[in-house]
Amino acid sequence: MAKLGVLTFHRCINYGSFWQTRCLVHGLRSLGTDPVILDHQSTRVTRAEWRCAMQPLLPARTARPDIPLYASKIRKFQSALASLPTSASFALDDPAGAEECDILVVGSDEVWNFRHPWYGGCSLFYGEGLAAKKKVSYAATFGNHPAANGLEPYWAERLRNFDGISVRDENSRAIIEKEVGREAILVLDPCLQFPETISFGPNASASRPYMAVYGHSFPSWFQNAVRLWAGARSLPLVSVGYRNEWADEQWLDAGPYEFAAWMAGAEAVATNFFHGCVFSLLNSKPFVTALSDYRSNKIADLARTAGAERHVMSQETRPAEYEAVLAEGLDPAIIHRLAELRRQSRIYLTDVLA
Incomplete structure (x- = not known):
């Protein structure tokens, strides 16, 4: 061996x-x-x-x-x-x-x-x-x-x-x-x-539906759009690993196994981190993301590679597009592309x- x-x-x-x-x-x-x-x-x-x-x-x-x-x-x-x-x-x-x-x-x-x-x-x-x-x-x-x-x-x-x-x-x-x-x-x-190698720990948010927020330093236009979508569905925004004051709840001390369970249990995900997008994709979760200077190459290329470009939001993105992306979930073509x-x-x- x-x-x-x-x-x-x-x-x-x-x-x-x-x-x-x-x-x-x-x-x-x-x-x-x-x-x-x-x-x-x-x-x-x-x-x-x-x-x-x-x-x-x-x-x-x-x-x-x-x-x-x-x-x-x-x-x-x-x-x-x-x-x-x-x-x-x-x-x-x-x-x-x-x-x-x-x-x-x-x-x-x-x-x-x-x-x-x-x-x-x-x-x-x-x-x-x-x-x-x-x-x-x-x-x-x-x-x-x-x-x-x-x-x-x-x-x-x-x-x-x-x-x-x-x-x-x-x-x-x-x-x-x-x-x-x-x-x-x-x-x-x-x-x-x-993905079969991922193990889950306890999920402190598992008692009710929630929208996951993963990342930090989100632009205000993204915060407002996500809050509008989640608020219309009475979904609390739960931020993991980093404090986001615009989220409803903070889970700052989650370990890596708890993080995996938390991502898998979310109704939807808002992220500006590369692995926020990765875990959304592997769990087939509807998600939206915003580009940042440090992570723009990684996220934009991942979205293009997976055929998930419409999940990348901009300041010009209308509320109806958030609704379409988050309510409809992942396009089956993305799942097929990942399999290939x-x-x-x-x-x-x-x-x-x-």
């Missing part, structure tokens, strides 16, 4: 980061491999992660009553991470102590995003300094680094050393094919590829793991 080393952002205090890591590890295991998460550690990164988790809405400061709730959320993430298979720890900036593996799998997540606030420009995620017989990526992304900005030769050369490259968005595919001169296969995020992409992604994995 091949030993796989999965290299990703597994220690982020972020629901999407946790679930794409867990789904990929369990999904690879279902394909007959022995995956472990390569446990890179950095005091600098840990401090940055915890600072962001405790003060997620900067420059607005976290209200004092919310501080213990965010601290509880961090502890739940630490507990969940402890259940995942990890290698012996090694330094992020000095991977000499990393375990050797047969196949290095880089991804998913924004592993190649030069604009990531603390992982940007880290050569480890380009395979530098890691011993492996084969190096491949799965659902990697350059995040909000636009294809128009290109790629410096130093980074392009390191990606040419990969034996297989797959990405999760068209922006990243354009960068690889133009700057690296290699084919990049478009694949699904691990959560969409391996799942087949395509499995073919890629089967080929590179051989």
Whole structure:
């Protein structure tokens, strides 16, 4: 059985980061491999992660009553991470102590995003300094680094050393094919590829219908439209993980397993996060999303890839369109498109793991 080393952002205090890591590890295991998460550690990164988790809405400061709730959320993430298979720890900036593996799998997540606030420009995620017989990526992304900005030769050369490259968005595919001169296969995020690996925790909101709000810093026009739609149906807006004052209820300390149950139990979803859209799609939930500067590439490309463009709202979107999108649910064509992409992604994995 091949030993796989999965290299990703597994220690982020972020629901999407946790679930794409867990789904990929369990999904690879279902394909007959022995995956472990390569446990890179950095005091600098840990401090940055915890600072962001405790003060997620900067420059607005976290209200004092919310501080213990965010601290509880961090502890739940630490507990969940402890259940995942990890290698012996090694330094992020000095991977000499990393375990050797047969196949290095880089991804998913924004592993190649030069604009990531603390992982940007880290050569480890380009395979530098890691011993492996084969190096491949799965659902990697350059995040909000636009294809128009290109790629410096130093980074392009390191990606040419990969034996297989797959990405999760068209922006990243354009960068690889133009700057690296290699084919990049478009694949699904691990959560969409391996939805059967998702486990649920308790759902504190399960006693009555609700609309899920996931994300933060939503534009006011989006807030108003969502409140209008939910109010007409007497659906309380429940915000998870982050405080949104325009929501009716806050569940700030939900852990990753509680998050999964909460998303699955919602009547509808309002989000401006990539994995808010992912979990809406995998649960076949009606959803609306708004683009933000940091996540515009990821969300817009996911919507186009899945055929869900009408779920992306703008300031010009009329209330009738919110009604049509949220009341009708997902178009069956989206479900069929995801099934085809799942087949395509499995073919890629089967080929590179051989």
